[in-house]
Amino acid sequence: MRNPLGIHALVWSGYWKRHDIDFAIGNSSKLGFDIIEIPLLNPYSFDAEYTKKVLESNEIKPVTSLGLSEDTDITSNNKQIRNNGKKLLSKALEMTLNIGAKYMGGVLYSALKKYDNPPTKDAINYSMDIIRDLCNQAKNVGIEIGLEPVNRYESNLLNTASQALNFIKLTECNNLFVHLDSYHMNIEESSYHKSIAQCGEKLGYFHIGENHRGYLGSGHINFKEIFSTMKEINYDGPITFE
């Protein structure tokens, strides 16, 4: 038994036209990856039908991911913007289902941007309500949702594993998981061991990346500590190179 290994589609292409789909999925499969993580760059124009066809002919499993923007920020004080975000997340979930993926993760809980202030109580509640709603929709179709804490320059809401765990606890959704990323952990966590161990069964997905996002092994991330802690908590979920 080993963890399914994944690769992020942006390793291959920044677009998702038919030739990108063929190239990214074909190469990921040829290299022996179990999973390809497909970013839903625009769920409204996503070619789910063709993506599914190519996934099936290459016998590789998909997961999806996305991050919100300023126009779809579900922590916003502006109701219209929050509704845009809610709609986008539902559409993304629909595309996730349409390609046969069982997992959707990323920065689903706020915009992916540098904020000037800490989140307000309202912002946290807005986000929690919409994520709870998303999880209920996802539950009906057997999809798990992952929240990826990112560094302080990319969100103000969830920067650490313990913040994500607390958020998940308060939403009371049992199909909601923590999605960790070694690149962000290097900036925000005091200890790889402590943050992974505290997730335990709530760890649902893992991005591996170097501190400078370069080739694995060419930076200073302590992968030995990371992998041995995964083993300690019997983590059998995906490990994806972003």
Ligand code: MN
């Ligand atoms: Mn990541």
